[in-house]
Amino acid sequence: MDVATVIQILDSAVRLMTPLLLACLAGLFSERSGIFDIGLEGKMLMAAFASAAAAAVTGNVWIGLAAGVAGSLALSLIHGAASITFRGNQLISGVAINFLASGLTVLLGQTWFGLGGRTPALEGAARFAEWKLPFADRIAPVPVIGPLYSDVLSGHTPLVYAALLAVPATWWLLYRTRFGLRLRAVGENPASVDTAGVSVTRLRWTAIAITGLLTGLAGAYLATGLSAGFVKEMSAGRGYIALAALIFANWRPWRALGATFLFGLMEAVANRFPNIDLGPFTVPSMFMNALPYILTVIILAGFIGRATPPRAGGEPYVKER
C-alpha cells in the first residue's frame, strides 16, 4: 500500500465521516437532554430528499440546504410533540419517524419527479462546490503535512468544515455556557432543573430543534455533497451508526469526532478493499461494514471502558411532589 492510497483512504474517510459526525452531534444534543432519538436515520433521509428536491428544482444548493433542514425540523417537531409534550414513548416515536421518512421520500419523489423515487441528478450550482483551504497549493510539497493538509483536509464541501467546527462549538456550548449546564442537568435529573425554576419542556424542545438542524445538515450533505441527488434509502443505516458512535463516544463531543472518524475510516477501507486477503483466509467486506456495530456491542458489554448514558434518558418528565 503506497502513500497515495493511504491519502486517498483518509480523504474518503473524512467525507464518509461527515454525515456520521453531524448526526452523532445531533443525537448528542437530544440524548443529553434526556430524549432518545432513534429517528436520526429518518430525519437524515427526509433532509436528503428535501434538499435534493429543492436543489433540483431551484438549481441552488443553498436553497436545497434550507429545505433539507426544514424537512428534518418538521420530523423533529413530531418527535418533540410525541415525546415531550404528550410524554409518549420515545423509541416508538423514533421508529415511526423512520418509517414515515422511508415511505414519504419515495412517494413524494415518484409523484414529483417520476424517476422511481429518485430525484434528478444534481449538477453545478445545485451541488456543493469543493473548497480549497488557503495555502493548500503551497503547503502541498511539504512531506507528510503537505498531503495531509492539501489532500485530506482541503478540497471538501462547506458542510464538511461545518461538521468539523460543530465539534468545538458543541463542546463549548455544553461545558462553558448556562445553556449547556442546564442541558446536561435536564438529561441527568430533570427534577433538579424544574425545582430550580427552569422549564424542562423548553430546554428539551430547544435540544430537539438543534438535533433537527444538525440532522438536516447531515442529510443535505448526503444528497448534495457526498452524492449528486437523492436515491431511495440513501441514508443506509448511517443514523444507527451515528447512535452507535454516540455510545462509543460516551456522549462527549470530542470523542464523537474520534468515533465517527474511526467508523468513517472503516467504511473507506471497506470501499477501497472490498475483500481483504490475509493469505489463509479472506476478510469479506461485510465484516468491515459490520465492524461499527460489533465495536458498539463490545463497548456496551463493558469490555472497553464503560458507556454511561444520561440517567434520565428515555423517560418523559412528569412533575411530582
Next chain:
Amino acid sequence: MTLGVEHRPGPAEGPGSRTGVPAPLPAPGPAIELRGISKAFGPVQANKDIDLTVARGSIHGIVGENGAGKSTLMSILYGFYRPDAGTIRIGGREIAITDSQTAIRAGIGMVFQHFKLVPNFTVLENVILGAEDGPWLRRSLSRARGELQRLAADYDLQVDPDRPVETLSVGHQQRVEILKALYRQAEILILDEPTGVLTPAEADHLFRILGGLRDQGKTIVLITHKLREIMDITDTVSVMRRGEIVATMPTRDTSPEKLAEAMVGRKVLLDSGKTPAAPGPAVLDLRGLRMVDKDGVERLRGIDLTLRAGEILGLAGVSGNGQSALLEILGGYPEPGARVEGSLTLNGRPLPLTRTDAGARRDAGVGHIPEDRQAEGLIMDFAAWENTAFGYHDRARYGRGWLMDTGAMRAEAAAWMEQFDVRPRDPDLASRNFSGGNQQKLVVAREIENDPAVLLIGQPTRGVDIGAIEFIHRRIIALRDAGRAILLVSVELDEIMQLSDRIAVMFDGRIMGERLPGQTDAGELGLLMAGCDPATTRPQDGIPPEAAAPDRPAGQPSDAGPASPSPSKGII
C-alpha cells in the same frame, strides 16, 4: 392552647427560642401567613381551609401522619400546585405563587426528601444551576465559589465545591441542597422529612446548622413525623391530620404523647406492651461469618450470632457497618461477586451461605422483611395481591395443578389487608399507589402470616407513620410470643431498645458486644456503635462528651460544637 380545640391562628405565636435568647427580628410581621388554603385532587381533599402563621426567625415544625397533607401544603408554597382557595402572604405581602421561580424570588427555599441534585455534577455546578449570573458559566462559577466559602463559614456547611455530588455522603448531599437555597438568598427554608435518610450523627449536625440559621434570622419550616425532632429543635409546632391543621402550639407547652395523640386522633401506646421473653432453644446459629465484597473490601469480619425461639435479637449500629450485607447473606442473596465463608445452621441442619436464594431460604423457614421495601420487598407496579403472594407463590395453597390460583391469592391478600388495616383495602391496587406505611404493612403481613421459624427484619419502620409503627411493633412482638426467633436490624436505637430482648451492636463488620436492654443505656450502646468497648475506654469520671449521645458515632467531626440534648425516651 389545648389539643383537640380548633386552632385559631394568632400573631401572638412568637419565635420563643428554646434557649431563651430571642431571635433577631429584622422586620415585624410573620414570615409566612396562609389563610384558608384548600386543595383537592379529584375527590380527595388534600388540604382543607388551612390557616398557618410562621413567625420570622423561628423553627416551625409541622407533624402529621403520611398522607395528612403536609407535603401538599409545602408544594403549594413552592409553586408546584395552585391552591383551589386561600391566600398566601410572604413577609407581609400577598403573592400568588404560580411556579417555583416565583417561590424562589419570594425567598423560599425547599429541601426535598428526595434530593433534586444532578449526581454527576460538582457541588458548585449544582448550586448555580438555574441561578447563573449570565449566559457564560465562568463568572457564575467563580462567584459561587466565594459565596460557598462564606456560607460554609457562617453556617457550618462545609462541602468540597469541586466534588461530584454522587461521591458525597447523604448528609453532605443534603448540605448541598441547603446551600442551593441559601445561594438563592432564601429567607424561608422548608425541609421535608430531612432526617429520613440521615444517620443519627448527620441528623444532629443538621439540627445544629438549622439552629444557626434560625439564630441568623432565617425562618425554617420542618416537616417530619419524628416527634423527637420536633421536641428537640422546633419553637412552634403545628399538627396536621386528614388535610387540616388540628393544633398549633409552642413546642415547650407540649409533649410527644400529646403530639402523637393529635396526629393520630386517638391515644397512641408509645409503649408496645411487651412482656418479658421466654427464650427457647437456639434456632438459627451463625458461626464465623466473613464476607469480602467484589472490590476486595472485607465487610463482615467474623460474626457469631445465635437466635433463640421466642426472642427478639436487636442488632443496633450506624447504617453502613455491615448490617445490610449480613441480612442479605442470611436472607439467601449475598451481594454478587462477594466471597462468603462461615457456617449457618437452622435447628441443627446446615443451611448454605452461598449458591442459594431467597426462595430456598423461605422454603427452609427463614422469612425476611428487607430493609428497602420498594427495591427488595415489593414490585411496585404489581398489584397488592401479587405482592403478598410473592416468594410463597409456589405454595400448595396458591396452586391448582400446575396453574396459579389467583382467586386464592386475591382472597388471602384481602384477608390480610383487613387484618393489618392496609388502606385503601383494594388488593388490585398497584403497590406504588399505597403510602409508605401501607406498603410496609403488605410486606410485614406476607412474611409474618407465612409463619416463618426465623424472621429477619431490616428497618421495619423506616419512613412509616406513627400509627403504623405502633401496629408493626405489636405484630412483631406477637410473632415472638408465638415462639419464633426474630432478628431485628434497625438504625433507630429507640426501636431496638423498645423491642429487643437482647441487643447486639455492630460496628465495622464486627459484633462489638451484646447487652440486655434492662442493663444498658443509650450511652453505653452509643459507645459500642462508635466502635469503643466501654469496658476499656470508659473513663473513671463517666462517658466522654463526644460519645455521650448514641447519635454520635465514629466519623463525627470534632468541630461539631456542643451536643444537642438527645433524650432516650421510648419515643419514635
